[in-house]
Amino acid sequence: MKIYLVALLALAACGEVSQSKQGSAVNRGDEPAYKGAHDAEVAKGWTPGDKLAWERQVRERGQLQNEYVKTNR
Amino acid sequence: MARMKFICDTERCIECNACATACKNEHEVPWGVNRRRVVTINDGIIGQEKSVSVACMHCSDAPCMAVCPVDCFYRTEEGVVLHNKDACIGCGYCSYACPFGAPQFPSNGTFGLRGKMDKCTFCAGGPEENGSQEEFEKYGRNRLAEGKLPACAEMCSTKALLGGDGDVVAEIFRTRVVTRGKGSEVWGWGTAYGKPEAKS
Numbered sequence: 001m002k003i004y005l006v007a008l009l010a011l012a013a014c015g016e017v018s019q020s021k022q023g024s025a026v027n028r029g030d031e032p033a034y035k036g037a038h039d040a041e042v043a044k045g046w047t048p049g050d051k052l053a054w055e056r057q058v059r060e061r062g063q064l065q066n067e068y069v070k071t072n073r
Numbered sequence: 074m075a076r077m078k079f080i081c082d083t084e085r086c087i088e089c090n091a092c093a094t095a096c097k098n099e100h101e102v103p104w105g106v107n108r109r110r111v112v113t114i115n116d117g118i119i120g121q122e123k124s125v126s127v128a129c130m131h132c133s134d135a136p137c138m139a140v141c142p143v144d145c146f147y148r149t150e151e152g153v154v155l156h157n158k159d160a161c162i163g164c165g166y167c168s169y170a171c172p173f174g175a176p177q178f179p180s181n182g183t184f185g186l187r188g189k190m191d192k193c194t195f196c197a198g199g200p201e202e203n204g205s206q207e208e209f210e211k212y213g214r215n216r217l218a219e220g221k222l223p224a225c226a227e228m229c230s231t232k233a234l235l236g237g238d239g240d241v242v243a244e245i246f247r248t249r250v251v252t253r254g255k256g257s258e259v260w261g262w263g264t265a266y267g268k269p270e271a272k273s
Contacts, residue, residue: 029200030147030149030155030199030200031202031203031218032149032150033149033150033151033197033203033215033217033218034218035203035218036203036204036218036219036220037203037204037215037218037219038202038203038204038205039204039205039219041204041214041219042204042218042219042220043219043220043221045220046220048218048220054220055074055075055238057220058075058217058220058222058237058238059075059237059238059241061220061221061222061227061237062222062235062237062238062241062242062245063241063245064227065222065226065227065229065232065235065236065237065242065245066232066245066248067232068245068248068249068252
């Protein structure tokens with residue numbers, strides 16, 4: 001029994017602690033973007049604080065980079 | 074949920090450096106610090122010259138986060154990798170770890186001391202209040218909180234640099250690649266003046 005106990009203690013330091021980080025664990029309370037900026041530069045078309053509206057705004061704005069949906073392409 | 078990503082189309086980038094200029098102007102980045110830059114290979118060789126706009130790629134498994142001894146990095150809900158300059162000690166480990174050379178260090182003072190790390194924020198500011206003066210002075214504008222996308226991508230004249238929700242930019246890029254084909258169709262005479270069969 002003692003041998004097992006000694007072996008267990010000796011091997012206890014052999015395990016590897018996970019060094020990877022999870023996004024949720026390290027997001028240190030930074031105010032989310034959908035809450036809006038406290039300045040006068042907020043784009044029109046969405047309501048600060050509305051997460052779905054912000055995501056829609058970002059998607060629609062992203063499509064402005066797509067010249068294949070423009071009229072005079 | 075949006076997952077923010079950049080992608081640069083090397084077939085379209087014309088090395089105009091407007092993305093780097095827009096970034097510096099938008100965030101009032103100090104002299105000597107380049108959050109974004111354009112890298113060109115095979116310069117001057119016809120058909121083989123390629124340029125790519127490089128900045129922090131906001132890695133899903135960011136090596137800078139793994140090596141930081143003071144643990145100053147964090148990731149936002151949108152997948153943007155940011156850091157806290159109040160915690161940064163300017164050691165430079167992140168610079169060695171980053172495969173893109175994204176971390177930048179301003180040289181301050183008479184002896185050129187290495188200051189706190191500065192890098193692309195995907196125009197998402199930092200841990201301070203969104204859009205506050207303090208945030209602007211440390212990290213630049215927070216365009217995401219203004220409902221906008223990164224200045225570099227939004228103003229790219231050839232739309233080589235795309236930025237935004239990963240699903241959106243991936244779909245734009247996929248459509249583009251499928252439409253334009255590959256090989257010599259992508260550049261040169263056919264692209265500039267139209268394919269021969271299209272002429273009347």
